[in-house]
Structure formats: C-alpha cells, structure tokens
Amino acid sequence: MDKKTILLKINDEEYSITTCPNRTLLEILRDDLSLTGAKESCGEGACGACTVLLDGLPMRSCLLLVTEAEGKEITTIEGLSGNGKLDPIQDAFIEYHAIQCGFCSPGMILTAYSLLKNNPDPDEEEIRHAISGNICRCTGYAKIVEAIQAISTKGR
Numbered sequence: 050m051d052k053k054t055i056l057l058k059i060n061d062e063e064y065s066i067t068t069c070p071n072r073t074l075l076e077i078l079r080d081d082l083s084l085t086g087a088k089e090s091c092g093e094g095a096c097g098a099c100t101v102l103l104d105g106l107p108m109r110s111c112l113l114l115v116t117e118a119e120g121k122e123i124t125t126i127e128g129l130s131g132n133g134k135l136d137p138i139q140d141a142f143i144e145y146h147a148i149q150c151g152f153c154s155p156g157m158i159l160t161a162y163s164l165l166k167n168n169p170d171p172d173e174e175e176i177r178h179a180i181s182g183n184i185c186r187c188t189g190y191a192k193i194v195e196a197i198q199a200i201s202t203k204g205r
C-alpha cells in the first residue's frame with residue numbers, strides 16, 4: 050500500500066507522519082511517536098485500554114485508522130499533565146487508590162475526564178455507565194467510582 054502523509058494534532062502539538070494509511074491510531078501513537086500511555090490489550094474494541102479523546106470524546110484508538118483521526122484534536126493521557134502537575138482527576142485516582150496494576154488507568158482516566166467535562170456532577174449510576182466500556186482486570190471499580198465522585202463534588 051502506498052504511504053501517505055497525515056497531519057495529526059496530539060496534545061496541542063502538530064505531527065506530520067508518513068505512513069501506510071491502513072495503520073491504526075494506536076499503532077502510530079505507540080510505535081511511531083512513543084506515546085505509550087494508550088495500551089493495547091484486546092485490539093478489537095472490547096476493553097477500552099487504548100482509549101484516547103478525539104475532540105473531547107473517548108474513542109478506542111485500536112479501532113481507528115490513523116486517517117480517521119486527521120483534523121481532530123487528539124488527547125492522550127500524556128496530554129493531561131503539564132508543568133510537572135497532574136490533572137486533578139489523576140491526583141484523585143492516586144488519592145483514592147483507584148490504581149492497582151495501572152493497565153486500565155490511562156483509558157479509565159481519560160473516560161472520566163471526558164465525563165466530567167460534559168457532566169461536572171455525575172451520580173454513581175452515570176459514572177458507572179460512563180466507564181462501563183473500560184475493563185479493569187484488577188476489578189478495582191469501587192475505588193475508581195469513589196475517585197470520580199470525589200473530584201466531581203470537589204470540583205476540578
């Protein structure tokens with residue numbers, strides 16, 4: 050397949066990438082740009098470990114061709130922190146022990162971040178619904194919900 054040059058905006062930085070257009074966004078992030086926060090687990094849209102935000106909404110980057118991400122604002126977990134400071138939602142995950150092995154955490158945190166942007170004061174049911182596509186194999190859901198609840202009542 051012929052290579053194509055694709056312009057991506059990731060975490061407010063512009064990237065020009067020449068690649069086969071049949072590669073996924075996840076492959077480009079991890080293999081070409083060393084943005085390894087998004088994880089590959091199932092590789093078929095079932096677990097949410099590869100979640101990134103596309104124009105603010107959670108998307109499974111393992112299912113997205115890189116060409117589909119062109120022209121969108123892409124946010125990875127690396128983009129949430131800056132100047133040596135974590136985002137408050139990341140601090141809440143630490144404070145409430147919502148991270149065990151950490152494999153689901155980038156996707157889980159980005160999903161929570163997007164939820165709180167759109168609904169700053171979600172109830173428990175709304176939180177559980179929002180994260181229902183993010184599988185935590187350590188099954189730490191109670192702590193994850195507590196962390197999201199804490200940040201929503203405290204305000205971000």
Ligand code: FES
Nearest residue numbers: 090092094097111
């Ligand atoms: S790796 Fe993408 S949904 Fe599981």
Ligand code: FES
Nearest residue numbers: 149153185186187
């Ligand atoms: S903390 Fe281990 S998979 Fe969620």
